[in-house]
Structure formats: structure tokens, C-alpha cells
Amino acid sequence: MAFLKKSLLLVLFLGLVSLSICEEEKRENEDEEKQEDDDQSENKRGLLSGILNTAGGLLGNLIGSLSNGES
DSSP states (O other), rough: HHHHHHHHHHHHHHHHHHHHHHHHHHHHHHHHHHHHHHHHHHHHHHHHHHHHHHHHHHHHHHHHHHHHHOO
């Protein structure tokens, strides 16, 4: 009977260890996915900011040239 108890405890312990390892890997994968999403969001914001700055500069030049032409 003692042999069965020890075997059962060993099986439970190994199961808990493997479950813990799986949970840790899952957390790492989720962190990596979140980091990738954050990087993509930053890239999109940077791209949008660049487009808006360029459009603003072009619009400013156009208005400036129109106001100079009217004088």
C-alpha cells in the first residue's frame, strides 16, 4: 500500500510540474504577442504622424504660394 501512495504522489508531483511549465510557456507566448501588438501599434502611429506632417507641410506650402501669388 505504501508503494502505491508513493507512486501516486510521484505522478501528482510530476503532473503539477509539467502543468506549471506549460502555464509559464503560455504566459511567455502571451507576453510576446502583446509586445508584437504594441510594436505594430507604434509603427502605425508613427506612419500616421508622418503622413499628417507631410500633408500639413504641403498644405502650408500651397497656402503660402497662393497668398504670395495674390499680392
